[in-house]
Amino acid sequence: MFRKILSVGGFTxxxxxxxxxxxxxxxxxxxxxxxxxxFSVALRLPNHFRAIFGEGAVNQAYIPAYARIRQQxxxxxxxxxxxxxxxxxxxxxxxLLGLAxxxxxxxxxxxxxxxxNDPQRFDLAVALSRITFPYxxxxxxxxxxxxxxxxxxxxxxxxAAPILLNLCLIGALATAFLFPDAAHAAAWGVALxxxxxxxxxxxxxxxxxxxxxxTRPRLDADVKSFLKAFGPAVIGSAGVQIALxxxxxxxxxxxxxxxxxxxxxxxxxxxxxxxxAIGVGTVLLPTMSRLLAAGDVAGSDRAQNRAVAxxxxxxxxxxxxxxxxxxxxxxxxxxxxxxxxxxxxAAGQVLFAYAxxxxxxxxIRTQVAxxxxxxxxxxxxxxxxxxxxxxxxxxxxxxxxxxxxGLALATAAGAWINVGALFALALRRGLTRPxxxxxxxxxxxxxxxxxxxxxxxxxxxxxxxxxxxxxFEPKLVALAGVGLAALAIYGLVAAAALxxxxxxxxxx
Numbered sequence: 001m002f003r004k005i006l007s008v009g010g011f012t013x014x015x016x017x018x019x020x021x022x023x024x025x026x027x028x029x030x031x032x033x034x035x036x037x038x039f040s041v042a043l044r045l046p047n048h049f050r051a052i053f054g055e056g057a058v059n060q061a062y063i064p065a066y067a068r069i070r071q072q073x074x075x076x077x078x079x080x081x082x083x084x085x086x087x088x089x090x091x092x093x094x095x096l097l098g099l100a101x102x103x104x105x106x107x108x109x110x111x112x113x114x115x116x117n118d119p120q121r122f123d124l125a126v127a128l129s130r131i132t133f134p135y136x137x138x139x140x141x142x143x144x145x146x147x148x149x150x151x152x153x154x155x156x157x158x159x160a161a162p163i164l165l166n167l168c169l170i171g172a173l174a175t176a177f178l179f180p181d182a183a184h185a186a187a188w189g190v191a192l193x194x195x196x197x198x199x200x201x202x203x204x205x206x207x208x209x210x211x212x213x214x215t216r217p218r219l220d221a222d223v224k225s226f227l228k229a230f231g232p233a234v235i236g237s238a239g240v241q242i243a244l245x246x247x248x249x250x251x252x253x254x255x256x257x258x259x260x261x262x263x264x265x266x267x268x269x270x271x272x273x274x275x276x277a278i279g280v281g282t283v284l285l286p287t288m289s290r291l292l293a294a295g296d297v298a299g300s301d302r303a304q305n306r307a308v309a310x311x312x313x314x315x316x317x318x319x320x321x322x323x324x325x326x327x328x329x330x331x332x333x334x335x336x337x338x339x340x341x342x343x344x345x346a347a348g349q350v351l352f353a354y355a356x357x358x359x360x361x362x363x364i365r366t367q368v369a370x371x372x373x374x375x376x377x378x379x380x381x382x383x384x385x386x387x388x389x390x391x392x393x394x395x396x397x398x399x400x401x402x403x404x405x406g407l408a409l410a411t412a413a414g415a416w417i418n419v420g421a422l423f424a425l426a427l428r429r430g431l432t433r434p435x436x437x438x439x440x441x442x443x444x445x446x447x448x449x450x451x452x453x454x455x456x457x458x459x460x461x462x463x464x465x466x467x468x469x470x471x472f473e474p475k476l477v478a479l480a481g482v483g484l485a486a487l488a489i490y491g492l493v494a495a496a497a498l499x500x501x502x503x504x505x506x507x508x
Contacts, residue, residue, distance in 0.1 A: 013275045015159070018166035023267050024334060025173050029182045031338025034121045037259040039183045041112050042128035043190060044248055046136035049096070050143070061229035062144070064289040064375055066151045069222055071293045078151075079210070081222045086144055086212035088223075093137045104130050114252030121256075124183060131187035138194030145201040148210035150286050157204040159282070164200065165193035232381040246392045247407045250399045257346060258404045264334055264343075265350035265408065272318040273362055280307045281365030288373035300373065305435040307366045309506040315362040316445040317490045320453030322355030325460050325482060332479035349405040357412025360419040367422035370431040379425060387418035437503050444497040452490035456482050 030036040062085065070078035100107060108115065108125050115122040146158035172179075172189030179185040205211040219227075251258040284307045291300040321329065327348030335344045371379045391414030398406030426432040460482050467478040498504050 015162040015166065016271045016274050018163050018170075019267065020271075020333065022166040022169045023264065024336075025170055026186065027264065027334040027339040027343075028337030029173050029176065030186070031260070031340075031343070033260070033338070034118065034256050035124070035181070035183045036263070037256060038115075038121050038124040039128055039186055040259040040263045041108065041115075041125045041248065041252075042132045042183075042187055045107070045111065045129050046133050046139070046190075049136050050139050061226055061372075061377055062147050063151055063286050064373060065222065065226045065229065066147065067286055067289040068293050068375075070151060071290065075209070077222070080215075081226070082144075082148055082210065082212045083215040084217055084220070084223050085226060086141070087214050088217045089140060089144055090214070091217070093140050097134060097137055100133050101130055104133070111248045112252035113249060114254070128183055128187040131184070132190045135190050135194035138198040142194075142197045142201045144212060145198075145205045145210075148205055148212065149201070149208055150282060152208060152210055153286075154204070154208050154210075155282060157201065159279070161197045161200055164196045165190065168193035168196065229375060229377045232377040246395050247411075250395060250407060251404060254399070254403055257343065260343065261346040261350050261404045262407065264330065264339075264347040265354055268329065268333070268351055269318075269322060269354040269358060269361075272315050272358065276311055276314045277362040277365050280311050281369070283307075284366060285369050285372060288369050292373050301433045302435075304366060304369060304432060305438055306506065306508075307369075308363065308434075309438060309441055311362050311366055312359070312442050312445050313494065313507065315359060316449035316494075317452060317487060319355050319358040320449035320490070321456060321483065321486065322351050322358065324453035324457040324486075325479075326351040326355065328460055328464070328475070328479055328482070332473075332475040335475065346404065350408045353402075353405045353408035353412060355412075356409060357415040360412070360415035364415065364419050364422070367419055367426060367432070370422070370426035374431070380422065383418060383421045383425065386421065387414045390414055390417050435506065437501070437506060440501055441498065441503045441506055444501070444503070445494060448490045448494040448497065451493055452486040455489050456486035459485060 026036070026039075030039060066078055066082065069081050105126050108122065108129055112122075112125060115125055142158075142161060146161070149155070149158050169186055169189040172185040172192070173182060176182040176185040179188065202211065217223075247262060248259075251262055284303060287303050288300045291297075291303065327344055330347045330351060331341070331344040334347070335341060368380045371377070391410050394410035394413055395407050398410055400406075402409065423432065427434075460478070463478040463481040463485075464475070467474045467481065470477045498507075
């Protein structure tokens with residue numbers, strides 16, 4: 001399991017690093033003003049629907065069903081099931097695309113009502129959204145093929161595919177002189193990336209023998225069972241997107257630059273989510289589903305406990321860094337070109353607020369797996385909707401006083417409610433069994449990360465002064481020095497304490 005997580009996490013890390021390069025280019029070319037706001041809406045729109053109909057619902061409902069059918073009825077039955085779901089999915093996406101393109105002004109007006117007061121920004125957001133929206137069609141097909149590959153322990157290609165989006169965006173921005181403006185170039189880069197990702201996954205799935213093909217949709221028992229689980233999964237995924245829709249709507253009412261602050265801060269805190277949470281969750285769900293289908297409940301529990309331990313130890317230093325030196329991180333990484341010091345301060349405040357909920361956010365997928373691996377998508381849906389209701393309520397209370405940072409803080413609170421309720425319900429129903437020593441491991445990681453964060457905040461001014469005369473990127477040099485020092489403290493303290501307590505076994 002650890003090797004599989006490393007495979008997914010390694011390629012996801014490459015994706016995030018290339019994504020960082022992409023965001024550096026975006027910051028330098030588009031900055032943090034109205035043009036970036038319009039592109040952010042155009043990028044968020046297909047991603048909202050992808051998360052509802054694609055990654056979220058498919059991973060929750062499709063993977064356990066596919067693994068069960070393959071285990072119990074064989075490859076042929078699983079292939080037929082995959083073809084029927086693939087065909088249904090394609091029909092739905094074509095209908096959605098056909099409806100969205102002509103009604104894009106109404107959709108943008110609904111999601112970003114504040115843009116109505118700025119006709120130029122509104123028209124740009126509509127034009128860019130029409131270009132990026134077909135990305136949704138391709139990426140939902142990619143998600144289904146990724147699920148097939150994951151179900152047979154092929155994780156690498158699916159984890160690497162998002163790198164294409166980053167490369168396409170960088171390439172598009174490098175050739176922005178061929179387009180009306182840089183925002184249009186970036187939008188076309190998104191559309192091209194969707195096509196290339198689908199082609200990559202289609203080839204990989206064919207080679208692995210799990211390719212999906214068009215067939216006449218038929219609601220047999222397996223498809224009906226999938227749809228029964230898929231409905232709550234869609235609603236649960238939609239609940240998460242409601243909170244993001246709320247961010248999009250409220251941010252449009254804030255001064256120009258609010259979208260950009262949310263975007264750049266979100267890109268940074270998505271790094272540990274993508275590398276750790278998604279990597280662990282991608283491997284954990286099919287692993288638990290397969291073990292439970294084989295009747296190995298103890299093995300499923302061991303897999304979940306190991307996933308929780310790995311997630312906590314790996315994510316703790318990110319949370320500490322984002323809480324201790326958020327502005328230095330944003331400034332060192334993005335402050336160049338059209339991205340100025342004021343934009344760094346705004347995004348730093350948002351990053352700090354997001355970091356409050358980072359431990360909860362990275363653990364959600366390990367807790368959701370308790371239910372999804374058993375085919376229960378209803379409970380996570382209800383918990384998600386409850387957490388989202390609290391999240392949106394807090395956004396409405398905080399946005400006027402705290403601006404974009406208030407939206408991020410509400411997201412953090414919603415994540416804690418979500419993960420806490422999932423764990424409590426799973427524990428009460430006997431669906432999760434924390435191993436002896438796991439609470440101590442969590443405490444050790446928290447203390448070690450806290451010490452590292454305090455140290456980082458204390459030495460940051462000295463490192464910045466020392467690096468001021470560096471011939472190249474002094475802030476980046478200072479951040480590297482602070483980061484290495486803090487990481488060394490975290491690693492030494494955590495390793496010594498875990499070894500002394502005999503807890504390293506939980507990570508193996």
